[in-house]
Amino acid sequence: MPTLIHRAERAPASTPPEWAGVGACALPVAAGSATGLLECHALVLTSTGPLHADVDFTSHLAGPGTLLWLRPGQAVRFDPGDPPADTAAVVFRPGLFGPEELPGLFPDDPDGPARTPLALDDPAAFRAAMDHLAADATGPPGRVAAALLRHQLAALLLRIRLLDGTGHDPGNVESRTFERFRRRLEEGYPASRRVEDYAAELGCSVRTLTRASLAVAGRTAKQVVDDRVALQARRLLAATGLSVAEVGRTLGFAEPTNFGRFFHRETGLSPGHFRAGFADRPGGVPGPRPPAD
Template identity: 30%
Template sequence: MNQIVPPAETTRTGRTGFVPDFELYGEETDFPDVLHCELLKDRAPAHGWRITPHRHGRLHQFFLIMAGDGRCHLDGETYELRQGSVLNVPAGAVHSFSFEPGIKGYVLTIPVFELADAQERLPLGSSALAGFFKANADRSIVDMFRAVHSEFTGHRQLRAPMLRAMSRQIACVVARLAPTEAGPAPGAGSDARIQRFELLVRNEDTRGWRVSDYAREVGLSPNHLIRLCRAHFGVSPQRFIEDVGFREARRMLAYTRMSIAEVGFSVGFEDPSYFSRAFRKRTGVTPKAYRESLAS
Protein backbone atom coordinates (compact mmCIF):
# COMPACT_ATOMS: atom_id res chain seq x y z
CA MET A 1 0.00 0.00 0.00
CA ASN A 2 1.31 3.45 -0.86
CA GLN A 3 2.16 5.67 2.07
CA ILE A 4 0.05 8.80 2.10
CA VAL A 5 2.27 11.84 2.48
CA PRO A 6 0.23 14.76 3.82
CA PRO A 7 0.77 18.24 2.43
CA ALA A 8 3.32 20.28 4.31
CA GLU A 9 4.27 23.90 4.65
CA THR A 10 7.73 24.59 3.17
CA THR A 11 9.86 27.05 5.09
CA ARG A 12 12.62 29.28 3.76
CA THR A 13 15.16 26.78 5.02
CA GLY A 14 13.89 24.31 2.43
CA ARG A 15 12.56 21.83 5.01
CA THR A 16 9.03 20.63 5.52
CA GLY A 17 7.37 19.36 8.63
CA PHE A 18 7.53 15.78 7.35
CA VAL A 19 10.48 15.26 4.98
CA PRO A 20 13.27 17.56 3.81
CA ASP A 21 12.61 19.45 0.59
CA PHE A 22 16.05 19.91 -0.97
CA GLU A 23 17.46 21.45 -4.09
CA LEU A 24 20.34 18.94 -4.24
CA TYR A 25 20.34 16.26 -1.54
CA GLY A 26 21.70 17.59 1.73
CA GLU A 27 21.95 21.15 0.44
CA GLU A 28 19.73 24.11 1.22
CA THR A 29 21.22 26.60 -1.23
CA ASP A 30 19.43 27.56 -4.44
CA PHE A 31 19.91 25.32 -7.46
CA PRO A 32 22.68 27.14 -9.34
CA ASP A 33 22.68 25.82 -12.89
CA VAL A 34 20.79 24.70 -16.00
CA LEU A 35 20.99 21.16 -14.65
CA HIS A 36 23.21 19.05 -12.41
CA CYS A 37 24.85 15.77 -13.35
CA GLU A 38 27.02 13.79 -10.98
CA LEU A 39 28.25 10.27 -10.37
CA LEU A 40 26.52 8.31 -7.63
CA LYS A 41 29.88 7.97 -5.92
CA ASP A 42 30.20 11.76 -5.71
CA ARG A 43 27.61 12.08 -2.95
CA ALA A 44 26.44 8.69 -1.66
CA PRO A 45 29.66 7.57 0.16
CA ALA A 46 29.57 10.62 2.42
CA HIS A 47 26.12 9.45 3.58
CA GLY A 48 27.10 5.82 4.10
CA TRP A 49 25.59 4.88 0.72
CA ARG A 50 22.15 5.63 2.17
CA ILE A 51 20.08 8.57 1.00
CA THR A 52 17.35 9.30 3.55
CA PRO A 53 13.76 10.22 2.56
CA HIS A 54 13.46 13.61 0.89
CA ARG A 55 11.79 15.35 -2.01
CA HIS A 56 12.61 17.96 -4.64
CA GLY A 57 9.70 20.33 -5.11
CA ARG A 58 10.68 21.69 -8.53
CA LEU A 59 13.40 19.30 -9.71
CA HIS A 60 13.00 16.27 -11.97
CA GLN A 61 15.59 13.49 -11.71
CA PHE A 62 16.84 10.61 -13.83
CA PHE A 63 19.05 7.90 -12.31
CA LEU A 64 21.16 5.43 -14.26
CA ILE A 65 22.64 2.35 -12.54
CA MET A 66 25.67 1.09 -14.48
CA ALA A 67 27.10 -1.45 -12.02
CA GLY A 68 26.08 -2.67 -8.60
CA ASP A 69 22.74 -3.06 -6.84
CA GLY A 70 20.52 -1.02 -4.61
CA ARG A 71 17.00 -0.24 -3.53
CA CYS A 72 14.80 2.78 -4.09
CA HIS A 73 12.01 3.58 -1.65
CA LEU A 74 9.45 5.89 -3.17
CA ASP A 75 6.20 7.01 -1.53
CA GLY A 76 6.05 3.81 0.53
CA GLU A 77 6.98 1.33 -2.23
CA THR A 78 10.34 -0.46 -2.59
CA TYR A 79 12.02 -1.05 -5.96
CA GLU A 80 15.06 -3.23 -6.57
CA LEU A 81 17.82 -1.63 -8.62
CA ARG A 82 20.10 -3.64 -10.87
CA GLN A 83 22.77 -2.92 -13.44
CA GLY A 84 21.17 -1.25 -16.44
CA SER A 85 18.27 0.30 -14.51
CA VAL A 86 17.13 3.80 -15.41
CA LEU A 87 14.78 5.59 -13.02
CA ASN A 88 12.40 8.45 -13.65
CA VAL A 89 11.75 10.40 -10.42
CA PRO A 90 9.28 13.28 -10.88
CA ALA A 91 9.31 16.47 -8.86
CA GLY A 92 7.59 16.22 -5.51
CA ALA A 93 7.98 12.45 -5.08
CA VAL A 94 9.29 11.40 -1.65
CA HIS A 95 12.18 8.99 -2.22
CA SER A 96 15.23 7.42 -0.57
CA PHE A 97 17.98 5.01 -1.61
CA SER A 98 20.04 2.18 -0.16
CA PHE A 99 23.05 1.62 -2.42
CA GLU A 100 25.56 -1.20 -2.48
CA PRO A 101 28.96 0.33 -1.60
CA GLY A 102 30.83 1.12 -4.80
CA ILE A 103 27.73 1.28 -6.99
CA LYS A 104 28.39 3.06 -10.28
CA GLY A 105 26.01 5.30 -12.15
CA TYR A 106 24.71 8.82 -12.66
CA VAL A 107 22.02 11.11 -11.31
CA LEU A 108 20.77 13.85 -13.60
CA THR A 109 18.80 16.63 -11.90
CA ILE A 110 16.84 19.12 -14.00
CA PRO A 111 14.62 22.03 -12.90
CA VAL A 112 11.20 21.31 -14.37
CA PHE A 113 11.09 24.61 -16.22
CA GLU A 114 14.25 23.73 -18.14
CA LEU A 115 12.25 21.05 -19.96
CA ALA A 116 9.91 23.62 -21.42
CA ASP A 117 10.09 25.73 -24.57
CA ALA A 118 8.23 28.87 -25.63
CA GLN A 119 5.14 26.94 -26.69
CA GLU A 120 4.55 24.02 -24.37
CA ARG A 121 6.06 21.74 -21.71
CA LEU A 122 8.41 19.23 -23.26
CA PRO A 123 7.82 16.57 -22.15
CA LEU A 124 6.87 16.98 -18.48
CA GLY A 125 3.32 17.97 -19.38
CA SER A 126 2.74 14.51 -20.82
CA SER A 127 1.74 11.52 -18.73
CA ALA A 128 4.89 9.63 -19.73
CA LEU A 129 7.15 11.33 -17.18
CA ALA A 130 4.49 12.32 -14.67
CA GLY A 131 4.98 9.25 -12.47
CA PHE A 132 7.89 7.27 -11.09
CA PHE A 133 9.02 4.24 -13.09
CA LYS A 134 12.02 1.97 -13.55
CA ALA A 135 13.07 0.63 -16.95
CA ASN A 136 16.00 -1.09 -18.64
CA ALA A 137 18.59 1.19 -20.20
CA ASP A 138 20.30 0.35 -23.49
CA ARG A 139 23.77 1.44 -24.61
CA SER A 140 22.46 4.62 -26.23
CA ILE A 141 21.08 5.89 -22.90
CA VAL A 142 24.39 5.12 -21.18
CA ASP A 143 26.19 7.12 -23.85
CA MET A 144 23.77 10.04 -23.36
CA PHE A 145 24.41 10.18 -19.62
CA ARG A 146 28.17 10.08 -20.19
CA ALA A 147 27.90 12.87 -22.75
CA VAL A 148 25.82 15.16 -20.55
CA HIS A 149 28.19 14.58 -17.61
CA SER A 150 31.14 15.49 -19.82
CA GLU A 151 29.38 18.64 -21.04
CA PHE A 152 28.30 19.59 -17.52
CA THR A 153 31.82 19.35 -16.11
CA GLY A 154 33.62 20.68 -19.20
CA HIS A 155 32.56 24.36 -19.13
CA ARG A 156 32.98 24.77 -22.87
CA GLN A 157 31.44 27.42 -25.11
CA LEU A 158 27.66 27.30 -25.58
CA ARG A 159 27.44 25.10 -22.49
CA ALA A 160 23.94 26.15 -21.39
CA PRO A 161 22.13 25.59 -24.72
CA MET A 162 23.98 22.31 -25.20
CA LEU A 163 22.90 21.10 -21.75
CA ARG A 164 19.31 22.13 -22.40
CA ALA A 165 19.27 20.23 -25.69
CA MET A 166 20.85 17.14 -24.15
CA SER A 167 18.46 17.13 -21.20
CA ARG A 168 15.47 17.24 -23.55
CA GLN A 169 16.92 14.35 -25.53
CA ILE A 170 17.37 12.20 -22.42
CA ALA A 171 13.89 13.10 -21.19
CA CYS A 172 12.31 12.10 -24.49
CA VAL A 173 14.24 8.82 -24.72
CA VAL A 174 13.40 7.87 -21.13
CA ALA A 175 9.75 8.84 -21.70
CA ARG A 176 9.57 6.25 -24.47
CA LEU A 177 10.40 3.59 -21.86
CA ALA A 178 7.55 4.58 -19.56
CA PRO A 179 5.03 1.82 -18.79
CA THR A 180 1.42 2.67 -19.50
CA GLU A 181 0.56 2.13 -15.84
CA ALA A 182 3.05 4.70 -14.52
CA GLY A 183 1.24 6.55 -11.75
CA PRO A 184 0.84 10.29 -11.44
CA ALA A 185 3.41 12.30 -9.59
CA PRO A 186 2.51 14.37 -6.55
CA GLY A 187 1.23 17.67 -7.83
CA ALA A 188 0.89 16.40 -11.41
CA GLY A 189 -1.73 17.96 -13.59
CA SER A 190 -0.84 21.58 -12.87
CA ASP A 191 -3.17 24.30 -14.05
CA ALA A 192 -2.24 25.29 -17.62
CA ARG A 193 -2.51 28.96 -16.65
CA ILE A 194 0.18 28.53 -13.98
CA GLN A 195 2.39 26.76 -16.51
CA ARG A 196 1.85 29.67 -18.89
CA PHE A 197 2.69 32.14 -16.10
CA GLU A 198 5.92 30.25 -15.36
CA LEU A 199 6.98 30.30 -19.01
CA LEU A 200 6.22 34.02 -19.31
CA VAL A 201 8.28 34.82 -16.21
CA ARG A 202 11.25 32.97 -17.68
CA ASN A 203 10.94 34.76 -21.02
CA GLU A 204 13.44 37.60 -21.42
CA ASP A 205 10.84 39.68 -23.27
CA THR A 206 8.74 40.03 -20.10
CA ARG A 207 11.46 41.60 -17.95
CA GLY A 208 9.92 44.46 -16.01
CA TRP A 209 6.36 43.16 -16.13
CA ARG A 210 4.20 43.62 -13.05
CA VAL A 211 2.07 40.89 -11.49
CA SER A 212 -1.01 42.49 -13.02
CA ASP A 213 0.60 42.23 -16.48
CA TYR A 214 1.17 38.50 -16.08
CA ALA A 215 -2.32 38.00 -14.69
CA ARG A 216 -3.90 39.75 -17.66
CA GLU A 217 -1.79 37.74 -20.13
CA VAL A 218 -2.87 34.37 -18.66
CA GLY A 219 -6.51 35.41 -18.26
CA LEU A 220 -6.67 35.72 -14.48
CA SER A 221 -7.31 38.45 -11.96
CA PRO A 222 -4.24 39.37 -9.89
CA ASN A 223 -5.85 37.88 -6.76
CA HIS A 224 -6.64 34.61 -8.57
CA LEU A 225 -3.05 34.43 -9.83
CA ILE A 226 -1.81 34.95 -6.26
CA ARG A 227 -3.96 32.07 -5.00
CA LEU A 228 -2.86 29.70 -7.77
CA CYS A 229 0.80 30.68 -7.45
CA ARG A 230 0.79 30.06 -3.70
CA ALA A 231 -0.94 26.71 -4.20
CA HIS A 232 1.52 25.50 -6.87
CA PHE A 233 4.81 27.16 -5.88
CA GLY A 234 4.29 28.00 -2.22
CA VAL A 235 5.14 31.68 -2.78
CA SER A 236 3.48 34.80 -4.14
CA PRO A 237 3.81 35.71 -7.84
CA GLN A 238 6.11 38.60 -6.95
CA ARG A 239 8.38 36.32 -4.93
CA PHE A 240 8.42 33.79 -7.76
CA ILE A 241 9.37 36.50 -10.27
CA GLU A 242 12.20 37.64 -8.01
CA ASP A 243 13.40 34.08 -7.45
CA VAL A 244 13.64 33.51 -11.20
CA GLY A 245 15.53 36.74 -11.73
CA PHE A 246 18.10 36.14 -9.01
CA ARG A 247 18.61 32.52 -10.05
CA GLU A 248 19.34 33.67 -13.60
CA ALA A 249 21.70 36.32 -12.22
CA ARG A 250 23.64 33.65 -10.30
CA ARG A 251 24.00 31.60 -13.46
CA MET A 252 25.30 34.57 -15.43
CA LEU A 253 27.78 35.42 -12.68
CA ALA A 254 28.95 31.81 -12.57
CA TYR A 255 29.14 30.92 -16.25
CA THR A 256 29.60 34.12 -18.26
CA ARG A 257 32.06 36.99 -18.38
CA MET A 258 29.33 39.61 -18.33
CA SER A 259 30.01 42.55 -16.06
CA ILE A 260 27.98 42.84 -12.88
CA ALA A 261 26.14 45.81 -14.37
CA GLU A 262 25.28 43.77 -17.48
CA VAL A 263 24.02 40.89 -15.38
CA GLY A 264 21.83 43.23 -13.36
CA PHE A 265 20.42 44.85 -16.47
CA SER A 266 19.68 41.43 -18.00
CA VAL A 267 17.47 40.50 -15.07
CA GLY A 268 15.64 43.82 -14.90
CA PHE A 269 17.84 46.15 -12.79
CA GLU A 270 18.78 49.39 -14.52
CA ASP A 271 20.80 50.64 -11.52
CA PRO A 272 23.93 48.48 -10.82
CA SER A 273 24.10 49.70 -7.22
CA TYR A 274 20.49 48.72 -6.58
CA PHE A 275 21.14 45.32 -8.14
CA SER A 276 24.15 44.75 -5.89
CA ARG A 277 22.17 45.70 -2.78
CA ALA A 278 19.21 43.52 -3.77
CA PHE A 279 21.49 40.59 -4.62
CA ARG A 280 23.25 40.87 -1.27
CA LYS A 281 19.94 41.06 0.58
CA ARG A 282 18.79 37.88 -1.16
CA THR A 283 22.01 35.82 -1.03
CA GLY A 284 24.01 37.34 1.81
CA VAL A 285 26.94 38.30 -0.44
CA THR A 286 27.57 40.87 -3.16
CA PRO A 287 27.59 39.81 -6.83
CA LYS A 288 31.36 40.33 -6.90
CA ALA A 289 31.91 38.16 -3.82
CA TYR A 290 29.62 35.48 -5.21
CA ARG A 291 31.58 35.31 -8.46
CA GLU A 292 34.91 35.28 -6.64
CA SER A 293 33.77 32.46 -4.35
CA LEU A 294 32.97 30.29 -7.37
CA ALA A 295 36.27 31.12 -9.03
CA SER A 296 38.16 30.07 -5.91
Protein backbone atom coordinates (compact mmCIF):
# COMPACT_ATOMS: atom_id res chain seq x y z
CA MET A 1 0.00 0.00 0.00
CA PRO A 2 1.39 3.46 -0.82
CA THR A 3 2.72 5.58 2.01
CA LEU A 4 -0.03 7.71 3.50
CA ILE A 5 0.14 11.25 4.89
CA HIS A 6 -1.41 11.37 8.36
CA ARG A 7 -2.92 14.47 9.88
CA ALA A 8 -4.65 12.94 12.90
CA GLU A 9 -3.55 13.96 16.36
CA ARG A 10 -2.38 10.70 17.86
CA ALA A 11 -2.81 9.83 21.51
CA PRO A 12 0.41 9.38 23.53
CA ALA A 13 1.98 5.93 23.05
CA SER A 14 -0.65 5.08 20.44
CA THR A 15 1.82 3.04 18.40
CA PRO A 16 3.34 -0.14 19.85
CA PRO A 17 7.03 -0.23 20.75
CA GLU A 18 9.25 -1.69 18.05
CA TRP A 19 10.85 -4.23 20.36
CA ALA A 20 7.52 -5.90 21.17
CA GLY A 21 5.07 -4.92 18.47
CA VAL A 22 2.41 -4.76 21.20
CA GLY A 23 1.49 -1.86 23.46
CA ALA A 24 -1.37 -0.09 25.14
CA CYS A 25 -2.96 3.36 25.31
CA ALA A 26 -6.28 5.01 26.15
CA LEU A 27 -7.29 5.47 22.49
CA PRO A 28 -5.32 4.95 19.24
CA VAL A 29 -6.51 8.33 17.91
CA ALA A 30 -7.02 11.23 20.28
CA ALA A 31 -10.71 11.77 21.03
CA GLY A 32 -12.08 14.88 19.37
CA SER A 33 -9.28 15.11 16.80
CA ALA A 34 -9.75 15.05 13.04
CA THR A 35 -10.38 11.75 11.30
CA GLY A 36 -7.14 9.77 11.15
CA LEU A 37 -5.85 6.68 9.39
CA LEU A 38 -4.73 3.97 11.78
CA GLU A 39 -1.19 2.68 11.45
CA CYS A 40 -1.79 -0.43 13.55
CA HIS A 41 -4.46 -2.72 14.95
CA ALA A 42 -6.33 -1.50 18.02
CA LEU A 43 -8.59 -3.36 20.44
CA VAL A 44 -10.65 -0.68 22.20
CA LEU A 45 -12.75 -1.60 25.24
CA THR A 46 -15.22 0.79 26.85
CA SER A 47 -15.64 0.35 30.60
CA THR A 48 -17.99 3.31 30.92
CA GLY A 49 -19.72 4.97 28.03
CA PRO A 50 -20.99 5.69 25.66
CA LEU A 51 -18.13 6.12 23.20
CA HIS A 52 -19.02 7.39 19.74
CA ALA A 53 -16.71 5.95 17.09
CA ASP A 54 -16.80 6.69 13.36
CA VAL A 55 -15.02 3.85 11.57
CA ASP A 56 -14.72 3.91 7.78
CA PHE A 57 -17.66 6.30 7.53
CA THR A 58 -19.99 4.23 9.67
CA SER A 59 -20.99 5.58 13.08
CA HIS A 60 -20.98 3.25 16.09
CA LEU A 61 -22.19 3.84 19.64
CA ALA A 62 -20.16 1.67 22.00
CA GLY A 63 -21.73 1.30 25.42
CA PRO A 64 -20.04 -0.08 28.54
CA GLY A 65 -18.58 -3.53 27.98
CA THR A 66 -18.23 -3.12 24.21
CA LEU A 67 -15.10 -4.07 22.27
CA LEU A 68 -14.03 -2.52 18.96
CA TRP A 69 -11.36 -4.12 16.79
CA LEU A 70 -9.98 -1.40 14.53
CA ARG A 71 -7.76 -2.35 11.59
CA PRO A 72 -4.73 -0.65 10.00
CA GLY A 73 -5.67 1.84 7.33
CA GLN A 74 -9.19 2.46 8.60
CA ALA A 75 -10.43 6.04 8.88
CA VAL A 76 -11.32 6.59 12.53
CA ARG A 77 -12.62 9.39 14.71
CA PHE A 78 -13.69 9.23 18.34
CA ASP A 79 -16.13 11.49 20.17
CA PRO A 80 -15.33 11.20 23.89
CA GLY A 81 -18.86 12.07 24.98
CA ASP A 82 -19.84 14.02 28.09
CA PRO A 83 -18.63 12.76 30.48
CA PRO A 84 -15.79 11.10 28.54
CA ALA A 85 -15.96 7.32 28.30
CA ASP A 86 -13.37 5.29 30.21
CA THR A 87 -11.52 3.21 27.63
CA ALA A 88 -8.52 0.94 27.33
CA ALA A 89 -6.80 0.01 24.09
CA VAL A 90 -4.26 -2.61 23.10
CA VAL A 91 -2.40 -1.75 19.90
CA PHE A 92 -0.29 -4.11 17.82
CA ARG A 93 1.52 -3.82 14.54
CA PRO A 94 0.46 -5.60 11.31
CA GLY A 95 2.39 -8.75 10.53
CA LEU A 96 2.87 -9.69 14.17
CA PHE A 97 1.23 -13.09 13.55
CA GLY A 98 1.43 -15.22 10.42
CA PRO A 99 -1.60 -16.56 8.51
CA GLU A 100 -1.40 -20.01 10.16
CA GLU A 101 -0.02 -19.04 13.56
CA LEU A 102 -3.34 -18.70 15.42
CA PRO A 103 -5.89 -21.49 14.79
CA GLY A 104 -8.82 -20.24 12.74
CA LEU A 105 -7.66 -16.63 12.87
CA PHE A 106 -5.41 -14.40 10.80
CA PRO A 107 -5.34 -11.03 12.60
CA ASP A 108 -4.37 -9.08 9.47
CA ASP A 109 -7.47 -10.28 7.62
CA PRO A 110 -9.65 -7.15 7.22
CA ASP A 111 -12.72 -9.39 7.09
CA GLY A 112 -11.92 -11.10 10.40
CA PRO A 113 -13.99 -11.22 13.60
CA ALA A 114 -15.38 -8.23 15.52
CA ARG A 115 -15.67 -6.04 12.42
CA THR A 116 -18.58 -4.38 14.25
CA PRO A 117 -18.78 -3.58 17.99
CA LEU A 118 -18.82 -6.73 20.10
CA ALA A 119 -20.77 -6.79 23.38
CA LEU A 120 -18.74 -8.84 25.86
CA ASP A 121 -20.26 -11.29 28.32
CA ASP A 122 -17.48 -10.65 30.84
CA PRO A 123 -15.97 -7.24 30.09
CA ALA A 124 -14.24 -7.10 33.48
CA ALA A 125 -12.12 -10.13 32.57
CA PHE A 126 -11.15 -8.53 29.26
CA ARG A 127 -10.29 -5.26 30.99
CA ALA A 128 -8.13 -7.07 33.53
CA ALA A 129 -6.26 -8.90 30.77
CA MET A 130 -5.74 -5.65 28.83
CA ASP A 131 -4.56 -3.82 31.94
CA HIS A 132 -2.14 -6.66 32.69
CA LEU A 133 -0.75 -6.47 29.16
CA ALA A 134 -0.43 -2.69 29.46
CA ALA A 135 1.53 -3.04 32.69
CA ASP A 136 3.87 -5.64 31.18
CA ALA A 137 4.43 -3.41 28.12
CA THR A 138 5.94 -0.71 30.36
CA GLY A 139 8.55 -3.10 31.76
CA PRO A 140 12.12 -3.63 30.57
CA PRO A 141 12.32 -4.66 26.90
CA GLY A 142 13.71 -7.99 25.88
CA ARG A 143 13.00 -11.27 24.09
CA VAL A 144 11.22 -12.83 27.05
CA ALA A 145 9.09 -9.74 27.61
CA ALA A 146 8.20 -9.57 23.91
CA ALA A 147 7.21 -13.25 23.87
CA LEU A 148 5.04 -12.72 26.97
CA LEU A 149 3.21 -9.81 25.35
CA ARG A 150 2.64 -11.82 22.16
CA HIS A 151 1.16 -14.67 24.20
CA GLN A 152 -1.11 -12.30 26.11
CA LEU A 153 -2.28 -10.72 22.88
CA ALA A 154 -2.81 -14.10 21.23
CA ALA A 155 -5.05 -15.14 24.12
CA LEU A 156 -7.15 -11.99 23.70
CA LEU A 157 -7.48 -12.46 19.94
CA LEU A 158 -8.42 -16.12 20.20
CA ARG A 159 -11.05 -15.31 22.82
CA ILE A 160 -12.51 -12.72 20.46
CA ARG A 161 -12.54 -15.36 17.73
CA LEU A 162 -14.51 -17.70 20.00
CA LEU A 163 -17.00 -14.98 20.89
CA ASP A 164 -17.50 -13.83 17.31
CA GLY A 165 -17.20 -16.79 14.98
CA THR A 166 -18.68 -15.02 11.98
CA GLY A 167 -17.06 -15.57 8.62
CA HIS A 168 -17.31 -17.56 5.44
CA ASP A 169 -17.58 -21.32 5.42
CA PRO A 170 -14.00 -22.45 4.68
CA GLY A 171 -15.32 -25.69 3.22
CA ASN A 172 -17.36 -23.90 0.58
CA VAL A 173 -15.61 -23.69 -2.80
CA GLU A 174 -17.08 -20.28 -3.62
CA SER A 175 -16.08 -18.95 -0.20
CA ARG A 176 -12.50 -20.10 -0.71
CA THR A 177 -12.41 -18.50 -4.16
CA PHE A 178 -13.79 -15.24 -2.82
CA GLU A 179 -11.37 -15.26 0.11
CA ARG A 180 -8.40 -15.63 -2.23
CA PHE A 181 -9.82 -12.87 -4.44
CA ARG A 182 -10.36 -10.49 -1.53
CA ARG A 183 -6.87 -10.99 -0.15
CA ARG A 184 -5.30 -10.47 -3.56
CA LEU A 185 -7.44 -7.37 -4.03
CA GLU A 186 -6.04 -5.87 -0.81
CA GLU A 187 -2.60 -5.99 -2.39
CA GLY A 188 -3.51 -5.14 -5.95
CA TYR A 189 -6.27 -2.52 -5.99
CA PRO A 190 -3.90 0.48 -6.37
CA ALA A 191 -2.49 -1.08 -9.53
CA SER A 192 -5.49 -2.72 -11.21
CA ARG A 193 -9.27 -2.42 -11.23
CA ARG A 194 -9.66 -5.10 -13.90
CA VAL A 195 -11.45 -8.25 -12.78
CA GLU A 196 -9.71 -10.07 -15.64
CA ASP A 197 -6.34 -9.45 -13.96
CA TYR A 198 -7.47 -10.95 -10.65
CA ALA A 199 -9.10 -13.93 -12.34
CA ALA A 200 -5.90 -14.65 -14.25
CA GLU A 201 -3.80 -14.44 -11.08
CA LEU A 202 -6.16 -16.81 -9.28
CA GLY A 203 -6.33 -19.22 -12.22
CA CYS A 204 -10.08 -19.00 -12.75
CA SER A 205 -12.50 -17.37 -15.15
CA VAL A 206 -14.19 -14.01 -14.66
CA ARG A 207 -17.51 -15.86 -14.54
CA THR A 208 -16.28 -18.08 -11.70
CA LEU A 209 -14.98 -15.08 -9.77
CA THR A 210 -18.22 -13.17 -10.26
CA ARG A 211 -20.30 -16.17 -9.20
CA ALA A 212 -18.24 -16.52 -6.00
CA SER A 213 -18.53 -12.80 -5.26
CA LEU A 214 -22.29 -12.81 -5.71
CA ALA A 215 -22.67 -15.89 -3.52
CA VAL A 216 -20.58 -14.53 -0.65
CA ALA A 217 -20.88 -10.73 -0.82
CA GLY A 218 -23.98 -10.19 -2.93
CA ARG A 219 -21.88 -8.03 -5.25
CA THR A 220 -20.30 -8.77 -8.60
CA ALA A 221 -16.52 -9.09 -8.73
CA LYS A 222 -16.31 -5.72 -10.48
CA GLN A 223 -18.44 -4.11 -7.80
CA VAL A 224 -16.22 -5.61 -5.09
CA VAL A 225 -13.16 -4.08 -6.78
CA ASP A 226 -14.81 -0.69 -7.19
CA ASP A 227 -16.08 -0.76 -3.60
CA ARG A 228 -12.53 -1.25 -2.33
CA VAL A 229 -11.08 1.53 -4.47
CA ALA A 230 -13.87 3.92 -3.49
CA LEU A 231 -13.33 3.16 0.20
CA GLN A 232 -9.65 3.95 -0.05
CA ALA A 233 -10.42 7.13 -1.94
CA ARG A 234 -12.74 8.27 0.85
CA ARG A 235 -10.13 7.39 3.46
CA LEU A 236 -7.44 9.43 1.75
CA LEU A 237 -9.71 12.40 1.06
CA ALA A 238 -11.00 12.48 4.63
CA ALA A 239 -7.83 11.84 6.58
CA THR A 240 -4.80 13.00 4.59
CA GLY A 241 -3.48 16.17 3.04
CA LEU A 242 -3.11 14.61 -0.41
CA SER A 243 -4.63 16.66 -3.21
CA VAL A 244 -7.50 15.19 -5.19
CA ALA A 245 -5.14 14.56 -8.10
CA GLU A 246 -2.64 12.83 -5.79
CA VAL A 247 -5.37 10.62 -4.36
CA GLY A 248 -6.37 9.65 -7.88
CA ARG A 249 -2.79 8.84 -8.89
CA THR A 250 -2.31 6.79 -5.71
CA LEU A 251 -5.27 4.67 -6.82
CA GLY A 252 -4.12 4.26 -10.40
CA PHE A 253 -6.02 7.07 -12.14
CA ALA A 254 -3.70 8.88 -14.51
CA GLU A 255 -6.16 11.72 -15.09
CA PRO A 256 -7.99 13.62 -12.29
CA THR A 257 -11.12 13.79 -14.44
CA ASN A 258 -11.29 10.00 -14.65
CA PHE A 259 -10.93 9.75 -10.89
CA GLY A 260 -13.60 12.41 -10.40
CA ARG A 261 -16.07 10.53 -12.59
CA PHE A 262 -15.35 7.27 -10.81
CA PHE A 263 -15.73 8.82 -7.36
CA HIS A 264 -18.99 10.57 -8.25
CA ARG A 265 -20.40 7.36 -9.69
CA GLU A 266 -19.53 5.42 -6.56
CA THR A 267 -20.47 7.96 -3.87
CA GLY A 268 -22.80 10.47 -5.49
CA LEU A 269 -20.39 13.30 -4.61
CA SER A 270 -17.41 14.90 -6.26
CA PRO A 271 -14.10 14.42 -4.43
CA GLY A 272 -14.06 18.11 -3.57
CA HIS A 273 -17.56 18.10 -2.10
CA PHE A 274 -16.79 14.97 -0.10
CA ARG A 275 -13.65 16.53 1.38
CA ALA A 276 -15.42 19.82 2.08
CA GLY A 277 -17.70 18.04 4.52
CA PHE A 278 -14.67 17.18 6.62
CA ALA A 279 -13.25 20.68 6.42
CA ASP A 280 -16.51 22.12 7.73
CA ARG A 281 -16.95 19.43 10.36
CA PRO A 282 -13.50 18.12 11.37
CA GLY A 283 -13.76 14.39 11.64
CA GLY A 284 -17.41 14.42 10.59
CA VAL A 285 -18.82 11.61 8.52
CA PRO A 286 -20.92 12.17 5.42
CA GLY A 287 -24.10 10.25 4.82
CA PRO A 288 -23.95 6.57 3.84
CA ARG A 289 -23.30 5.56 0.28
CA PRO A 290 -26.53 4.99 -1.65
CA PRO A 291 -27.21 1.37 -2.66
CA ALA A 292 -26.02 0.31 -6.08
CA ASP A 293 -28.54 -0.21 -8.83
